[in-house]
Amino acid sequence: MARISLTVNGKSHVVDTDPSTPLLYVLRDDLELNGPRFGCGLSQCGACTVILDDKSVRSCGLPVSAVGSRKITTLEGLGSVARPHRLQKAFIEEQAAQCGFCMNGMIMTAKVLLDKNPAPTDVDIKRALNGNLCRCGSHVRVVRAIKRAASMKA
Amino acid sequence: METKRISRRQFVKGSGALIVSFNFLGPVSRVLGQNETFANTDPEATALDSWVSIAQDGSVTVFTSKVDLGTGVVTALSQIVAEELDVPFHRIHMETGDTSNTIDQAATVGSRTIERGGPQLRQAAAAARQELLKLAAVRLETPVEQLTVSDGVVSVIGSPAKKISYANLIGGRRFDVKITATGVGAAMNVAAEVRAKDHKEYKIVGTSVPRIDLPPKFTGEFIYTPDVRVPGMLHGRVVRPAVVNSKPLNVDETSIAQIAGVVKVVQEGSFVGVVAKTEWSAIQAARTLKVTWSTPATKLPANNDELHAYLKNTKSFAERVVADKGSLEPAFSQAAKTFEATYHWPFQLHGMIGPSCAVADVQGNKATIWAGSQGTFNTRRQVAEMLGLPEKNVRVIYRESAGCYGRLSPDDVPQDAALMSRAVGKPVRVQWMREDEHAWEPKGPAQLMTARAGVDAQGKVIAWDYMDRSFPWTTTGMVLLASRQVGLKPKGQGIPNGTDGGGEIYSFDNQKVVAAAIPWLHPDPTPLRTSNLRAPGDLARTFASESFMDEIASSLAVDPVQFRLRYLSSSKRPTDALLAVTKKAGWQERPSPAPASNGSKAKGRGVAVGNRSNTMTAAVAEVEVDRATGKISVKRVVLAHDCGLIVNPDGLTNQIEGNVIQGVSRTLMEEVQFDASGVKNLDWASYPIITFQDAPEVDIVLINRPEMQPLGGGEPSIVPVPAAIANAVFDAIGVRLREIPFTPERVLSALKA
Numbered sequence: 047m048a049r050i051s052l053t054v055n056g057k058s059h060v061v062d063t064d065p066s067t068p069l070l071y072v073l074r075d076d077l078e079l080n081g082p083r084f085g086c087g088l089s090q091c092g093a094c095t096v097i098l099d100d101k102s103v104r105s106c107g108l109p110v111s112a113v114g115s116r117k118i119t120t121l122e123g124l125g126s127v128a129r130p131h132r133l134q135k136a137f138i139e140e141q142a143a144q145c146g147f148c149m150n151g152m153i154m155t156a157k158v159l160l161d162k163n164p165a166p167t168d169v170d171i172k173r174a175l176n177g178n179l180c181r182c183g184s185h186v187r188v189v190r191a192i193k194r195a196a197s198m199k200a
Numbered sequence: 201m202e203t204k205r206i207s208r209r210q211f212v213k214g215s216g217a218l219i220v221s222f223n224f225l226g227p228v229s230r231v232l233g234q235n236e237t238f239a240n241t242d243p244e245a246t247a248l249d250s251w252v253s254i255a256q257d258g259s260v261t262v263f264t265s266k267v268d269l270g271t272g273v274v275t276a277l278s279q280i281v282a283e284e285l286d287v288p289f290h291r292i293h294m295e296t297g298d299t300s301n302t303i304d305q306a307a308t309v310g311s312r313t314i315e316r317g318g319p320q321l322r323q324a325a326a327a328a329r330q331e332l333l334k335l336a337a338v339r340l341e342t343p344v345e346q347l348t349v350s351d352g353v354v355s356v357i358g359s360p361a362k363k364i365s366y367a368n369l370i371g372g373r374r375f376d377v378k379i380t381a382t383g384v385g386a387a388m389n390v391a392a393e394v395r396a397k398d399h400k401e402y403k404i405v406g407t408s409v410p411r412i413d414l415p416p417k418f419t420g421e422f423i424y425t426p427d428v429r430v431p432g433m434l435h436g437r438v439v440r441p442a443v444v445n446s447k448p449l450n451v452d453e454t455s456i457a458q459i460a461g462v463v464k465v466v467q468e469g470s471f472v473g474v475v476a477k478t479e480w481s482a483i484q485a486a487r488t489l490k491v492t493w494s495t496p497a498t499k500l501p502a503n504n505d506e507l508h509a510y511l512k513n514t515k516s517f518a519e520r521v522v523a524d525k526g527s528l529e530p531a532f533s534q535a536a537k538t539f540e541a542t543y544h545w546p547f548q549l550h551g552m553i554g555p556s557c558a559v560a561d562v563q564g565n566k567a568t569i570w571a572g573s574q575g576t577f578n579t580r581r582q583v584a585e586m587l588g589l590p591e592k593n594v595r596v597i598y599r600e601s602a603g604c605y606g607r608l609s610p611d612d613v614p615q616d617a618a619l620m621s622r623a624v625g626k627p628v629r630v631q632w633m634r635e636d637e638h639a640w641e642p643k644g645p646a647q648l649m650t651a652r653a654g655v656d657a658q659g660k661v662i663a664w665d666y667m668d669r670s671f672p673w674t675t676t677g678m679v680l681l682a683s684r685q686v687g688l689k690p691k692g693q694g695i696p697n698g699t700d701g702g703g704e705i706y707s708f709d710n711q712k713v714v715a716a717a718i719p720w721l722h723p724d725p726t727p728l729r730t731s732n733l734r735a736p737g738d739l740a741r742t743f744a745s746e747s748f749m750d751e752i753a754s755s756l757a758v759d760p761v762q763f764r765l766r767y768l769s770s771s772k773r774p775t776d777a778l779l780a781v782t783k784k785a786g787w788q789e790r791p792s793p794a795p796a797s798n799g800s801k802a803k804g805r806g807v808a809v810g811n812r813s814n815t816m817t818a819a820v821a822e823v824e825v826d827r828a829t830g831k832i833s834v835k836r837v838v839l840a841h842d843c844g845l846i847v848n849p850d851g852l853t854n855q856i857e858g859n860v861i862q863g864v865s866r867t868l869m870e871e872v873q874f875d876a877s878g879v880k881n882l883d884w885a886s887y888p889i890i891t892f893q894d895a896p897e898v899d900i901v902l903i904n905r906p907e908m909q910p911l912g913g914g915e916p917s918i919v920p921v922p923a924a925i926a927n928a929v930f931d932a933i934g935v936r937l938r939e940i941p942f943t944p945e946r947v948l949s950a951l952k953a
Contacts, residue, residue: 047460064460067480075435075479080427081420085553085602086634087483090884093553121420134418141410141850144858145270145603146417147554153418172892179884181553182270182603183861185895187854 050110054079055123065111069103070094072110073120081121081150085179092151092178096120102158121150124157133157136195137188144182151178156192165196242592245303245381245388248331249374251324252281258352258367259291262325265305265577266317267297270603271914272411272851273313279847280318283404284325284396286349287366297576297598306385307575309609309732311813311912314847316386318910327379327391335369399845399906406906408850413600425572425599426557426631433559434463435479436620436630437486439472440640442878443496444684445724448472455490465489466623469686473620475628483633498724502876508544511648511669516716518672520699526710531663535654539752544939545647545740547872549887550733554602555637560617561627562587567594567618572601573611583618586683605862605915606732607641610675615682635882640681643872644733645671645697645720649744654710659756661767664708666748668741670697671720675731684725693719694730698737701919703745705774705811706767715741727879728872734862735915738812739922743867743940746808746923750792751936757791760807760927773842773903774809777818780901781840782807785820792927793934800828806927810919815843815911816903819860821896821924825932827951830944832929833894834864840901841917844908856917857898863921865890871941 048065051058054077061076068087073079073096082105085093089104096105097119125131130138133153143149152175159166159174166174171192180188243250243263253261262281268274278292285292295301305317329349336354337344340362348357355363365371379391399405416422441448447470456462456474461481466473472491476482501507532538559570560583567587573579576596584594601608617630632640647670654663677694678684694717702713715737720730753763761782768775781787787807794804802825810817822836837860846852869888873880881887922940930936935950 064478064480067478071479074427078429079420080423083424083554084426084631085555086884088634088883088885090634091553121418124419126419127415127421130415130419134415137418138410138415141414141854143270143414143417144272144854145553145600146414146422147270147424147552147602149417150420172895175892177891179553179889179891181551181605181862181889183858183865183890183895184854185861185890185892186857186898189892 048111052113052118054118055120063110066109068106069096069108069110069113070105073105079120079122083147083150085148091148092155093148095151095154097154097158100158100161102155121153124153132198132200133160133192133195136198137191140187140191140194142187142191143184148178148180152180152188156195159192160196166192168193243301243303245390246378248324248327248377248379250303251321252328254366254370256367256371258365258371259293260285260287261293261295262321263295263302264317264321265297265302266313267308267574267576267598268413268600269308269574270600271855272413272848273308273914274413275409275411276314276847276851277318277321278412279404279409280322281325283402284322285329287352289404289409291352299576299580299596304385304577305388307578307609309574309606311815311914311916312386313912313914314910315813315912320388320390322396323391323394324379326394326396328375330394331375331377332366332369336364339364339369405847406845408848411851423599424554425570425601426554428559428570428599428629430559430561430627433627433629434475434477434624435482436473436475436617436628437482438616438630438632438636439474439486439489439491440636441493443498443724443726444470444681445498446470446493446496448491449494450492452490456485456488459485459488464624466620468619468623471619471682471685473616473630475620475624479631496877498721498726499876500721500726500728500874500878507646508648511646511718514718516669517693517719518696518717520696520715522699522702522715523704523711523713528663528665528710528712531710532654534656535663536657537655539653539748539755541651541748541751541938543649543744543747545743546940547643547646547728547874548733548866548870549638549643549872550605550607550641551887551889552602552604552607552637555632555634556611556613557601557629557631558614558617559627559629560614560621562618562622565589565593569594569596569614569618570599571596571611571614572599572604572608573614574604574609579611579614582680582683583614586615586686586688587618587622605734606736610642610680610731612640612681615680619682619686638882638887639727639879642675642729642731644736645673645730647697647737647740649741651744651748653748653752655752655756659758661708661752662710664703664706664711666702666713666745668702668715668737669718670715670737670740671730672696672717673731673736674720674725674729678725678729681725693717700812701738701741701745701810703749705771705809707770708767728874735812735918738919742808742810742919743922743926746920747926747936747938750806750927750930754792754930759789759791761787762789764809773816774811774818776903777816777840777842778809780903781818781820781838784840784899784901785838787820792931794931801826802932804928804930804932806924806929806931808920808923808927810916812916812919813912815841815913815916817841817917817920819920819924821921821928823925823928823932825929825947827933830947830951832868832925832942832947834868834896834925836897836899837864837921837924838899838901839917840903841913842903842905843911843913843916844905845910846902846904847910849902852902852913853900855913856900859915859918860898860921861890861895863918864896864925867922867925867940868942
């Protein structure tokens with residue numbers, strides 16, 4: 047066990063945990079953040095995606111001890127139902143989900159995309175999201191929602 | 201609405217309740233004492249209070265065992281209730297799938313929730329409205345006939361100042377009124393004698409109300425099954441063998457001695473699991489624990505050839521004759537031309553993005569389960585049976601899982617959690633790992649379809665002989681995994697895999713359509729045990745029958761749409777769907793295949809018609825086939841959909857888009873690989889599903905029939921997709937693919953043949 051300091055969504059936390067624990071379980075079980083989700087534990091589906099500084103990362107495969115001083119942003123850090131981020135607003139407006147279980151990864155990956163490329167084409171969006179799996183088949187709406195978000199003021 | 205939800209959430213949190221639930225928590229159910237964890241009796245279907253309650257603030261809580269599987273059906277059910285009660289949509293709160301306070305309306309399966317659960321709730325709401333009008337008549341001293349309702353306020357027609365709200369009439373109190381309820385489950389008729397509204401009066405039903413569950417799903421505020429946290433909760437993981445009827449000969453606990461936080465290795469019968477203080481400890485312990493398993497008694501087929509031979513040669517245990525008309529053999533003997541073809545459908549995964557998860561708290565002779573089960577009453581029965589408890593001592597509380605497409609109809613993980621919780625005397629959350637889910641989820645059954653047709657000298661089909669040989673849903677006959685491991689006996693072969701889709705929508709003079717159920721690896725559940733997977737059976741049958749229709753049309757050099765229309769003559773709804781889809785797709789009338797094209801990529805279009813649960817669909821697929829690589833790209837799918845009266849057009853559109861994309865994935869990519877000892881694809885790399893770059897454009901034509909009852913929209917639209925793609929591929933390259941999935945290797949080998 048080790049005491050590890052983390053900055054999550056702008057707040058500092060100290061967790062006492064096995065340093066080999068993947069970040070996902072620390073976020074979910076120690077900090078009770080439900081945005082990042084367990085989908086595969088193999089970095090294959092994207093459901094667990096978080097942002098470290100400005101990069102999207104699969105939190106299921108990253109030991110918490112490897113986070114270091116990087117700032118962690120989870121889906122909760124973007125916004126809430128009461129105060130949604132423009133991506134969340136756009137996803138609501140497009141009704142861009144069915145079960146919604148993969149949507150954390152879609153939105154977090156899209157956030158990193160829009161930060162780098164404020165006006166992505168369909169091709170850009172599909173390329174950026176190609177490693178994020180959705181079983182319900184919400185792909186068409188997700189692409190539309192990201193385009194809508196891009197057209198909104200940041 | 202959103203503000204209310206948040207304040208409710210904070211209220212629950214602040215009040216120290218164990219579970220913070222964001223979705224569908226109504227504010228009022230508690231006034232009726234319906235939160236008692238273990239009531240002595242279940243709610244009665246004949247009590248109006250079992251279905252509907254109205255709070256002091258006028259908000260309405262509806263109790264239903266129907267649950268949202270991520271399809272938006274609870275939004276649609278809310279619309280139906282709001283409409284019938286004449287209250288604003290946002291005042292409706294749904295309490296779903298809690299066995300302690302809902303009536304068992306059967307599991308949420310088979311695209312039957314709107315069709316069957318809808319009328320049950322509509323009639324309960326109509327009965328409540330009738331009762332409220334009676335109360336208002338007394339209070340307003342006006343006969344019921346002279347009253348009207350708007351937004352939950354009853355007023356006198358012509359004297360709008362004379363009014364009283366539902367809240368003032370009954371808010372916070374019980375109706376204490378009996379209603380009629382006959383039959384059980386999906387077949388239950390509720391308050392059938394009460395007149396519901398005519399569709400012409402509808403204001404809420406038929407509109408695209410945004411889904412109530414979606415906003416918190418985009419912010420992390422939604423509570424799914426894996427997010428349930430109970431104080432003192434521990435974490436469990438299962439340790440399963442290659443086949444379930446192996447026994448753990450030796451469990452070496454010293455092998456995990458170095459892993460901190462392990463609470464217990466749970467072994468009961470052949471069941472093995474580990475419970476630990478943290479998830480990571482449980483994961484490491486489950487991976488590290490050395491278990492020596494006995495040699496399995498059951499062998500799986502070693503490959504597809506063995507599987508196909510088994511399907512072909514094994515005697516069926518049930519046969520459903522879907523159509524039997526005229527006399528086949530004399531017709532075949534008169535035929536100028538005969539056709540014959542065999543089609544194969546593989547085992548496929550439901551492939552939930554979030555693997556199975558449940559929390560169980562077994563204390564003494566009582567158990568509370570939080571689960572994503574499609575049928576929480578089924579789960580209650582199964583858990584009670586395994587633990588040896590009376591059903592009333594088990595409460596199952598629904599929390600939505602990842603989309604499951606039938607997988608959680610037999611929900612295994614609550615039993616795993618219950619066994620582990622009982623062993624440690626604490627609540628335990630069990631999360632299956634990805635490899636558990638891929639290996640052990642019950643698979644969509646493999647199927648073998650054979651078709652024969654005879655055509656006379658004028659090119660008319662005079663004989664149609666169609667046979668589907670499918671595995672049943674073995675999980676419906678066998679007990680669940682953990683039950684079997686602790687020694688419970690299986691109960692039968694399982695329910696046959698549906699019946700529709702063998703060409704019975706067409707009218708041929710001599711016609712036989714049979715769906716046969718082939719016994720499968722009975723009595724021991726294996727990694728190839730089976731269950732209902734989206735549009736079960738119908739998807740494969742329609743792939744075969746609609747491909748076969750195309751094969752005949754092509755051979756006769758007839759346009760495939762015109763060919764189908766000849767035999768749909770007496771059926772208006774499929775005809776309308778077919779005409780609608782071809783119009784939207786800009787269908788050019790000509791026979792298939794398309795005139796030969798140059799270049800490495802060939803384009804084609806194909807059509808197919810589907811019927812499932814009385815919902816009619818027709819699809820046109822546009823594909824591009826790369827002759828060099830064998831890769832099929834589905835560029836666009838156009839789909840016409842008729843499910844009677846449409847409750848929520850955008851919600852339905854969303855479902856159809858999803859069905860189409862999942863259908864493309866299952867057609868092009870998906871096949872469970874196995875050998876004699878188990879399933880080979882245990883992750884997403886070895887069982888790929890469709891990704892963004894391969895998802896097609898989807899265009900939808902909704903056919904609304906307000907004069908009809910609403911029918912299901914959860915799965916019928918996947919049905920015509922595989923055949924439409926198969927027919928489009930044939931149109932493009934002149935090669936017929938009869939085995940799913942259409943991988944590049946199969947395309948290349950077909951091109952060479």
